[in-house]
Amino acid sequence: MNEYDVIVVGGGGAGLAAAVTAAERGAKVLLFESEPELGGSTQLSAGMFTAAGTSVQAGLGVEDSPEKFFQHYMDLNHWMLNPGLVAAFCAQAGPALEWLIGLGVEIPARVSGNAHTPGLCQAGVEDVWRGHVPKDQGYGIVQVLVRAARKLGVEIVPNTRVERLVSANGRAVGVVADDVEVRAGAVVVASGGFARDPGLLARYYPAALRAGEDLFVVAAPGSRGDHLRFGEQVGAAVTGDGWGLLLPTAYFQRLHHWQSGFPPKSRILVNSRGRRFMDEDASYAVSGGIIEAQDGPVWMVFDERARLALPAGYAHWDADVVLREATEGRTIRADSLERLAELIGVPAGTLTATVRRWNDGLPRGEDPEFLRHRTLANKGVTDHPAPIGEPPFYAARTLPAELVCTHAGLEIDARAAVRDERGDVVPGLFAAGEAGAGVLGERYVGGGNAVANAITMGRIAATNAFPQ
Ligand SMILES: Cc1cc2nc3c(=O)[nH]c(=O)nc-3n(C[C@H](O)[C@H](O)[C@H](O)COP(=O)(O)OP(=O)(O)OC[C@H]3O[C@@H](n4cnc5c(N)ncnc54)[C@H](O)[C@@H]3O)c2cc1C
Numbered sequence: 150m151n152e153y154d155v156i157v158v159g160g161g162g163a164g165l166a167a168a169v170t171a172a173e174r175g176a177k178v179l180l181f182e183s184e185p186e187l188g189g190s191t192q193l194s195a196g197m198f199t200a201a202g203t204s205v206q207a208g209l210g211v212e213d214s215p216e217k218f219f220q221h222y223m224d225l226n227h228w229m230l231n232p233g234l235v236a237a238f239c240a241q242a243g244p245a246l247e248w249l250i251g252l253g254v255e256i257p258a259r260v261s262g263n264a265h266t267p268g269l270c271q272a273g274v275e276d277v278w279r280g281h282v283p284k285d286q287g288y289g290i291v292q293v294l295v296r297a298a299r300k301l302g303v304e305i306v307p308n309t310r311v312e313r314l315v316s317a318n319g320r321a322v323g324v325v326a327d328d329v330e331v332r333a334g335a336v337v338v339a340s341g342g343f344a345r346d347p348g349l350l351a352r353y354y355p356a357a358l359r360a361g362e363d364l365f366v367v368a369a370p371g372s373r374g375d376h377l378r379f380g381e382q383v384g385a386a387v388t389g390d391g392w393g394l395l396l397p398t399a400y401f402q403r404l405h406h407w408q409s410g411f412p413p414k415s416r417i418l419v420n421s422r423g424r425r426f427m428d429e430d431a432s433y434a435v436s437g438g439i440i441e442a443q444d445g446p447v448w449m450v451f452d453e454r455a456r457l458a459l460p461a462g463y464a465h466w467d468a469d470v471v472l473r474e475a476t477e478g479r480t481i482r483a484d485s486l487e488r489l490a491e492l493i494g495v496p497a498g499t500l501t502a503t504v505r506r507w508n509d510g511l512p513r514g515e516d517p518e519f520l521r522h523r524t525l526a527n528k529g530v531t532d533h534p535a536p537i538g539e540p541p542f543y544a545a546r547t548l549p550a551e552l553v554c555t556h557a558g559l560e561i562d563a564r565a566a567v568r569d570e571r572g573d574v575v576p577g578l579f580a581a582g583e584a585g586a587g588v589l590g591e592r593y594v595g596g597g598n599a600v601a602n603a604i605t606m607g608r609i610a611a612t613n614a615f616p617q
Pocket of ligand 1: 158159160161162163164181182183184187188189190191192193194195196197198199264287309310311312339340341342367368369370371372373375405553554581582583584596597598599600601603
């Protein structure tokens with residue numbers, strides 16, 4: 150006789166969503182969390198949630214459907230994901246969001262310009278806005294789920310890292326934690342990603358290590374990749390190999406932008422040819438990939454006026470920090486654009502022409518080449534950036550170096566059931582969030598992709614782990 154119906158490993162977004170859903174269905178649920186506090190990366194996140202056909206969209210007159218979401222999702226990922234799984238995710242993300250709202254998560258039906266203002270914003274490069282930003286962000290989602298879990302009688306064991314799975318006759322029947330074996334009808338692995346394990350990064354996401362000493366990890370401390378170790382135990386297949394989310398940053402940033410601050414609005418990115426090559430405000434659904442595709446280093450170029458206009462109070466994007474970086478020679482500084490070009494090794498004539506075109510473009514209201522005015526308008530920015538013209542000029546190396554989440558995990562199907570190397574289901578084993586792979590692809594579909602994945606697939610996992 151099992152002690153529990155469902156054991157959930159991990160108390161972040163996916164684990165809490167799974168635990169609450171199973172408990173709502175009448176299951177006896179035990180949840181282990183390795184850290185003293187629940188929440189994982191979900192708690193640290195903006196909580197932005199990508200979903201289609203929601204009441205929030207309807208409240209703003211936005212017409213959308215899971216089918217449109219699916220088409221966009223698959224196209225952006227070059228159809229390299231399992232369509233059955235992605236279709237289930239796209240169909241259930243909206244209902245999962247409504248479920249959160251029903252539990253008490255507040256998402257007002259108003260336009261939001263960014264991931265910090267509750268409402269609906271442009272999550273990625275989608276034609277229809279799908280980024281739902283909750284009040285109190287990821288913290289708000291976690292608090293609502295913890296409250297629901299406690300009310301429903303979920304047994305929560307913090308500070309306890311699950312060591313391994315227990316299986317019998319090929320079926321997952323429980324876990325071992327603190328050397329104690331506990332059995333259940335089904336196990337849901339929701340232990341997050343592996344951003345904090347350098348060995349697993351080298352194996353499953355080596356692109357992150359290309360950032361070298363500029364790499365910094367913002368994912369939660371519990372992101373140690375235990376799901377991959379559990380998977381080895383039962384012969385689970387791994388998918389999503391090589392994929393994750395690295396945000397572009399200047400080399401001197403070391404914290405998420407809430408603390409690091411934001412680069413000057415009046416800035417351009419140039420490649421080793423001295424040319425602009427992208428909308429500098431492009432969504433991180435695509436910006437990391439565009440920067441990666443350049444030959445050689447990418448430089449953020451701005452001037453003294455932009456440096457002095459940086460607002461005080463942030464750890465890295467601060468006028469004094471930039472000055473210090475320049476004085477110590479890590480940010481390149483020069484009294485003319487020609488000299489700056491020489492120092493960063495790009496053709497001087499091209500850089501000056503690039504800056505001239507910039508000054509003739511967006512500071513006057515339009516960026517005909519890269520359409521940055523459209524992106525800024527969607528963010529609610531109405532004033533134009535200043536021209537670049539006041540010496541000294543600065544160039545800061547910019548690269549994808551902020552590691553947010555990892556996508557390689559246990560292969561799951563549309564029921565969030567874990568598959569083995571042969572493609573067969575591992576009975577009794579489910580996975581969700583970063584631990585359960587297949588929804589998060591090569592291209593991050595936009596802010597909200599990962600939280601939506603965690604909550605939606607957590608719910609799907611619980612529904613199938615405890616079918617009633
Ligand atoms: C700063 C930041 C901002 C972000 N903003 C957004 C955003 O706005 N929108 C978006 O979509 N995505 C965002 N992301 C990504 C997103 O938050 C995560 O991908 C997602 O929340 C992961 O959910 P999860 O449940 O899989 O993992 P987590 O939330 O990390 O939860 C996993 C939990 O499992 C625990 N655990 C690990 N191993 C064990 C074990 N062996 N035993 C027991 N417990 C274990 C961990 O401690 C952790 O609490 C952001 C991430 C960060 C770091």
